[in-house]
Amino acid sequence: MSECYAVLLDTVSIQDYIFQSNQLKENLGASFLIEKRVYGKYLKDAAETVFGKKFDIKAWRSEPDAIRIRLHNDPFEVGYIGGGNALLLFQEKEKAEAFIREWTKSLLLHAPGIITAVASDEFDPDDFQKSKKRLFRILRENKARYIPQTVVPAHGITSECRHSSLSMETWNPSEGGEYVSAGTNARIEASKAAKADINKKYQTELKGEFCFTNALEKLGQIGEEDSHIAIVHIDGNDMGTRFNDGSIDSLPKIRNLSISVDEATQNAFVTLLNHIVENYDPVMEYLGFDNHLKDDRRWYPMDKEFERKILPIRPIILGGDDITFVCDGKLGIYFSKLFIEAFEKQPVSFGGELTACAGVAMIKTKYPFYRGYKLAEDLCGNAKKVRRAKNDSCSYLDFHISAGGISGTLEEIREKYFQTSSGKLLHRPYKLIPESSKDEKSFDQFVKNTRKFQKDFPNNKIHQLRQVLTLSEEVGRRFLQEMEYRGRKLPEIPGRSYSLFCCFEEEMKVTPYFDMIELGEYYPLKLNGDGDQ
16 A cells, blocks of 8 residues: 555644743643653553554654554554654544544543644655645644634633633642642643653662752752742754755654654753762852751752752753753753753764754743743744854854843843943853854853953952943943053953953944853853863
């Protein structure tokens, strides 16, 4: 047989579904539902209900070159699962339609709030590119037609769930118990499984001594002190181009590419995780923890359930080329750099070397999580935008530190608060390239200059420079002249001319010194693994 019947499943606005709550555990539960249940258990259960037999929905990963639906005459096979969608192959159209009904019904019952889109059509594995394009065109058309109702609408006679503002309809016994919406209840219950799952998945790396937490306030912040978290969003570069390349002209090839990209992300995270575990004591000491102090707020945070030390990082999304994690605010840029460096070293089945862009948003721990995530997403998008404009092939990193609230888009925030009469205060985003490149945007060069700046200038002068940068050129001249008399000089930037009497580059009207001030406060300049010490 030359043709079969294909079903393309897609979840609409995955990030909005995962991050619509300001509670970390609910975000973790939502992510777990998508990864492990929607494209895992619920998909498997629906297929087995339709066919009345057991299926291994992960078989495509272990044998990516085999197409069982044709070679072994199987009635159903997973083409691939990844990137927020799944391609499924059926011998019979009627079975495919029965599967769609069963799967979507399961989501309405067990994962309310998830919006799906489905496309189905005849599919010829021998003409993979043409069949795939036609299927994705149908999916786009179906998405544009309507948005299905996936939650119980609120009525005047029902109370609102404090988590989601939807109809309060389900009793959840957690934390004393309360009525919540069905969607919130599903997330909370899934968060428990998510915590157990991730600690089991990385049990080798955790060595029976460490664990992950679902509590946002236990990521390295010290109680009763002003604290920040970092929300990090990292996305691979040019992945759409890589997957849509004309050479990826068969199902086995797209499977192998999907598997290799996913393995690259997983391996990069394991590398980062190993680094954190191996350097746990100096990392926690940098954050201000010391088990020898009488103040128990500064003892290493412990998990009561596992009776282990809590790591200052928690991944939320970790799959394909997409990763989102949260950590202590002072570690976000550092962990992002380590992850991308490990990601770039991973092999991939087709195409050139891997690169990625990162957005790091440092916000107050109690600030609405969803807004922080959107800022991180915008920062990543801005890094990609600059990379495309410069036609660069390297990785980029952008960051933002929010001392208060977040209002407006990233572009509006920077236009309003980081422009002065002398020029732009922000030199970012930066390229993750070696210092030896002598590129003014090299992050390694930037770290080296920040280290020199921190060494040469006392804290009171650093704070003074922060204010000076926002004032007139005359104030800047007087400050730099005073520093010259005291034998201090601001670090030089390769390829740019910063005169003695100006903190801003004369041609571009931008300064790198505000970035150095902020990096000095939110980057562990003395930890191992950070270039030249």
